Amino acid sequence: MMRVVSAHKTEKLAFAGLWLCAAIVILPVLGIMMVLAWRGASALSWNLIAAPQGLLAPIVGTILLVALTGLIAAPLGVAAAVYLSEYSRGGALVRLIRLAIVNLAGVPSVVYGLFGLALFVVLFGFGRSLLAGACTLALLVLPLVISTSEEALRQVPAPLRHASLALGASQWQTVCRVVLPNALPGIITGLILSIGRAAGETAPILFTAAFYSLTHPFPHSLLDPILVLPYQLFVMATEAPDVAPGTEWATAFVLLAIVLGMNLVAVILRARLRGSRRW
Amino acid sequence: MVIQLPDIPPENILRPPGEIKIETKNLDMYYGNFQALKSVTIAVPSRRITALIGPSGCGKSSFLRCLNRMNDVIAEARVDGQVLLDGRDIYSDDTDVVQLRRRVGMVFQRPNPFPMSIYDNVAYGPRLHTTARGTELNEIVERSLRAAALWNEVKDKLHQSAMELSGGQQQRLCIARVLAVEPEVVLMDEPCSALDPTATFRIEELMTELMENYTIVIVTHNMYQASRVSQYTGFFLSGELIEYNRTEQIFENPADKRTDDYVRGRFG
Amino acid sequence: MRRIRQSFEEQMEKLEQRLLEMGAFVEDMLEKAVRALSEHDVELAREVIGADDTADDMDLEIEQHCMRLLALQQPMSKDLRIIGTVMKVIADVERNGDYSVDIARTAIKLADVAYFKPLVDIPKMADLVRGMLRQALDALVDHDLQLVRQVITEDEQVDQMWDRLRKEIEEIMQEHPEVVPQAASLLLVARYLERIADHTVNVAERVNYMETGELTVLAPSHGSDYDASGPQDQAGEAQ
Numbered sequence: 001m002m003r004v005v006s007a008h009k010t011e012k013l014a015f016a017g018l019w020l021c022a023a024i025v026i027l028p029v030l031g032i033m034m035v036l037a038w039r040g041a042s043a044l045s046w047n048l049i050a051a052p053q054g055l056l057a058p059i060v061g062t063i064l065l066v067a068l069t070g071l072i073a074a075p076l077g078v079a080a081a082v083y084l085s086e087y088s089r090g091g092a093l094v095r096l097i098r099l100a101i102v103n104l105a106g107v108p109s110v111v112y113g114l115f116g117l118a119l120f121v122v123l124f125g126f127g128r129s130l131l132a133g134a135c136t137l138a139l140l141v142l143p144l145v146i147s148t149s150e151e152a153l154r155q156v157p158a159p160l161r162h163a164s165l166a167l168g169a170s171q172w173q174t175v176c177r178v179v180l181p182n183a184l185p186g187i188i189t190g191l192i193l194s195i196g197r198a199a200g201e202t203a204p205i206l207f208t209a210a211f212y213s214l215t216h217p218f219p220h221s222l223l224d225p226i227l228v229l230p231y232q233l234f235v236m237a238t239e240a241p242d243v244a245p246g247t248e249w250a251t252a253f254v255l256l257a258i259v260l261g262m263n264l265v266a267v268i269l270r271a272r273l274r275g276s277r278r279w
Numbered sequence: 280m281v282i283q284l285p286d287i288p289p290e291n292i293l294r295p296p297g298e299i300k301i302e303t304k305n306l307d308m309y310y311g312n313f314q315a316l317k318s319v320t321i322a323v324p325s326r327r328i329t330a331l332i333g334p335s336g337c338g339k340s341s342f343l344r345c346l347n348r349m350n351d352v353i354a355e356a357r358v359d360g361q362v363l364l365d366g367r368d369i370y371s372d373d374t375d376v377v378q379l380r381r382r383v384g385m386v387f388q389r390p391n392p393f394p395m396s397i398y399d400n401v402a403y404g405p406r407l408h409t410t411a412r413g414t415e416l417n418e419i420v421e422r423s424l425r426a427a428a429l430w431n432e433v434k435d436k437l438h439q440s441a442m443e444l445s446g447g448q449q450q451r452l453c454i455a456r457v458l459a460v461e462p463e464v465v466l467m468d469e470p471c472s473a474l475d476p477t478a479t480f481r482i483e484e485l486m487t488e489l490m491e492n493y494t495i496v497i498v499t500h501n502m503y504q505a506s507r508v509s510q511y512t513g514f515f516l517s518g519e520l521i522e523y524n525r526t527e528q529i530f531e532n533p534a535d536k537r538t539d540d541y542v543r544g545r546f547g
Numbered sequence: 548m549r550r551i552r553q554s555f556e557e558q559m560e561k562l563e564q565r566l567l568e569m570g571a572f573v574e575d576m577l578e579k580a581v582r583a584l585s586e587h588d589v590e591l592a593r594e595v596i597g598a599d600d601t602a603d604d605m606d607l608e609i610e611q612h613c614m615r616l617l618a619l620q621q622p623m624s625k626d627l628r629i630i631g632t633v634m635k636v637i638a639d640v641e642r643n644g645d646y647s648v649d650i651a652r653t654a655i656k657l658a659d660v661a662y663f664k665p666l667v668d669i670p671k672m673a674d675l676v677r678g679m680l681r682q683a684l685d686a687l688v689d690h691d692l693q694l695v696r697q698v699i700t701e702d703e704q705v706d707q708m709w710d711r712l713r714k715e716i717e718e719i720m721q722e723h724p725e726v727v728p729q730a731a732s733l734l735l736v737a738r739y740l741e742r743i744a745d746h747t748v749n750v751a752e753r754v755n756y757m758e759t760g761e762l763t764v765l766a767p768s769h770g771s772d773y774d775a776s777g778p779q780d781q782a783g784e785a786q
C-alpha cells in the first residue's frame with residue numbers, strides 16, 4: 001500500500017512539473033502575440049494592408065520569396081537527403097558532407113547575406129533581386145531541409161525497401177516507387193517548417209533582395225528587388241520617421257501571423273498525410 | 280585471428296538425388312570481422328522444400344540472403360565462395376542482381392506489404408519488369424492471388440489498402456507479390472513466426488502446393504514446421520552446416536550428436 | 548550440459564518405469580501359470596486369469612501416456628523412437644500375458660489329470676522365456692544392445708527345445724493313444740511358450756531400432772517348421 005501511494009504521488013508531481021514546462025514554452029508565443037496585438041491595435045485594420053502604401057506589396061513579396069526559396073531548396077535538399085540516406089555507404093565523403101551540413105546550420109544568417117551578396121548579386125549578376133534573395137535563403141534553409149528530409153526517409157521501414165529490392169527493383173526504382181512516396185508527408189512538413197523560418201529572416205535579404213520604397217511597386221521579374229515584411233519592419237523600426245503610431249507593431253503582428261500560419265499548415269498537413277498511411 | 284575450421288564428416292551432408300537448383304560451395308560470409316557462415320556446402324534440390332533450422336543467430340537468415348544477394352544491401356557484409364544457381368555462380372561479375380532477384384524471390388519474417396492497395400502490391404513486380412497493363416495485368420494479379428490462396432478472400436476489395444488485411448492474409452499477399460514476378464526459387468525467412476496457428480497451417484499447406492512449380496527454401500526456428508513441410512533439412516550451428524539430410528532422417532535419427540541434442544530440445 | 552527439458556525427461560523415465568512394471572507383472576503371470584500347471588494348482592491358475600485385466604489396464608495406461616507425450620511434447624529423434632518403441636512393445640508384452648492366461652486355462656483343464664510323465668522340459672522352457680522377456684525390457688530401458696543379442700540367441704534355444712518337445716510328444720501320442728488329450732494340451736502349452744519367445748524377439752528387434760534407427764529383422768529364422776504361416780503372420784494366430 002505504501003508503495004502504491006508514493007507511486008501515485010510521484011506520478012502527480014511529475015505530471016505537474018512536465019505540464020509547467022510545457023506551459024512555459026507556450027507562454028512566450030502567446031505573450032508575443034498579445035503584446036504585438038495590443039501595441040499595434042490602433043493601426044491594425046484592413047486599411048493597413050489595402051492602403052496604397054499598405055502592407056500588400058510586402059506581403060506578396062514575402063510570399064513570392066518564400067515560395068521561390070522552397071522551389072529551389074526542395075529539389076536540392078531532397079536529392080541530397082536521398083543520396084545520404086539511400087545511396088551513400090558511409091565513408092569519408094559522406095562524413096565530410098555531414099560535417100558541412102552541421103556547420104552550415106551554425107553559420108550566422110548575416111554571413112549568408114554577405115555570401116549571397118558576393119555570389120548571387122555580384123558574381124552571378126542577379127543584382128539585388130527576388131532571385132538572389134531566394135537563392136540566399138535556400139542556402140540558409142538547405143541544412144534544415146536536408147536533415148528533416150533524411151529523417152523522413154529514415155522513417156520509412158527498412159522491410160519495405162527490402163521487399164522492393166527482393167522483387168527485383170533497382171535502387172532507383174525502390175526510391176521512386178516506395179521510399180519517396182512514403183516519406184513525402186514528412187518531407188513536405190519539414191520543408192514548410194524550414195522555409196517558415198526563412199520567411200522571418202532579415203539579414204540574408206538585407207543585401208540581396210529587399211529594398212524600401214514609398215511607392216510600393218510589385219516586382220515584374222525575378223530580377224526585380226522586392227519589398228518584404230521583415231525588412232519593412234526593420235526600416236520602420238530604425239529609420240523611417242513618419243509612420244503612423246503602432247504601424248510597426250501591427251506589421252510585426254502580420255509577419256508573425258504568416259509564419260505561424262505556415263507552421264499550422266505544416267502541422268495539419270502532417271496529421272492528414274500520416275492518417276492516410278499506416279505501416 | 281586464425282579460425283580453426285572443424286572437419287565435417289562428409290557423410291553428414293547429403294547430396295540429394297535428382298536435379299539440383301541451388302548449390303553453395305565453401306560459402307563463407309562475414310559482417311566486418313565477424314564470420315557468420317563457415318564454409319557452407321549444400322545442394323538444394325529442384326521443386327522440393329528445403330528447411331534450414333538451428334538456434335537463433337546461427338546464420339540461417341544470413342545464408343538465405345546469400346542466395347538472392349540481399350546481403351548486398353548490408354554495407355559490411357562480405358561473401359566468399361560460390362553460390363550456383365542452375366550451375367552458374369551468382370556472385371560472378373556478369374551477374375545482373377536485379378535479374379537474379381526476379382528468379383529468386385524472398386518472403387520475409389514479418390509481413391511487409393507496401394502501404395498501397397492489394398492490387399498495387401501484387402502488380403508491383405510486373406509493373407517493374409513487364410509491359411503488362413490493363414487486363415493482362417489483372418490476369419497476372421488474379422493468378423498470383425489464386426496461387427497464394429488469397430483470391431477468394433480479397434477479390435471484392437482489390438483496391439483497398441493492404442494494411443487492412445490480417446497478418447496471415449498480409450503474408451499470403453507477400454507470397455502472391457513474389458509469385459507475380461514468376462520466380463523459380465522462393466526463399467522464406469521464418470514466414471510464419473508472426474502468425475497464429477491457423478494462418479501458419481494455411482501457409483504450410485500453400486508451400487506444399489507451390490512445391491510443384493517452385494524450389495522453396497524455408498528458414499524456421501520452429502523445427503516442427505520444418506518437419507511438417509520439408510523434404511530436406513539442414514541444421515546450422517554457429518555458422519556451420521552441421522548436418523543435411525532427408526527431413527525424416529534429421530528428426531528420427533540424426534547422425535550428429537549436436538543435431539540430436541537440438542531436435543530433442545536438449546540444447547544448452 | 549544443462550538439462551533443458553527436465554520435466555519431459557522425468558516423464559520419459561516414468562514411462563520406462565511403467566513398462567518395466569508391466570513386464571514384471573506379465574513375467575509373474577507366466578511364472579504362476581506354469582507353476583499352476585505343474586502343481587495342479589487351480590487356485591493359482593484362477594489368479595493368473597484374473598490378473599489379465601490388470602495387464603490390459605497397464606497396456607492402455609502406458610499407451611495413453613505415450614499418446615500424451617507425442618501430442619504435448621512433440622518428441623524428436625531418439626525420444627520419438629523410444630516412445631514409438633514402447634507403444635509397439637506393450638502390445639507384445641500384453642499378448643504374452645494372454646498366452647499366460649491360455650496356459651493357466653490349460654492348467655485348470657488338466658487339474659485332475661495325472662501326467663504321463665513329470666513336467667520337466669516345459670518349466671525349463673518357461674524359465675528361459677521369462678528370462679528373455681526380462682532381458683528384452685532391460686535392454687530397452689538400459690539401452691543395452693548386448694542384451695538384445697542375448698535374447699536372439701536364447702530364442703534359438705527355445706526354438707530347439709520346442710522342436711525337440713514337439714517330436715517327443717508326437718511320438719508319445721502315436722505310441723499311447725490314451726494320453727492324446729493331455730499330450731495335445733501340453734503340446735499347445737509348449738507352443739504358447741514358443742510364441743511368447745517370438746513376441747519377446749519382436750521386443751528386442753524394436754529395441755535395436757530404437758538404438759540404431761534401423762528397422763531390421765534380427766532373427767529371420769525364428770518360429771519353426773511347425774508354422775505353416777511363418778513368423779511374421781501373428782494376426783493369424785489370435786485366439
Ligand SMILES: Nc1ncnc2c1ncn2[C@@H]1O[C@H](COP(=O)(O)OP(=O)(O)O)[C@@H](O)[C@H]1O
Nearest residue numbers: 310313315334335336337338339340341342353
Ligand atoms: N547486419 C548485420 N551486421 C552484423 N552482424 C550481423 C548482421 N546480421 C546478422 N548478424 C550476426 O550474424 C549472426 C547470424 O545472424 P542471422 O543470420 O540473422 O542468424 P539466424 O537467422 O540464424 O538467427 C548473428 O550472430 C548476428 O548477430
Ligand SMILES: [Mg+2]
Nearest residue numbers: 336339340341
Ligand atoms: Mg533469422
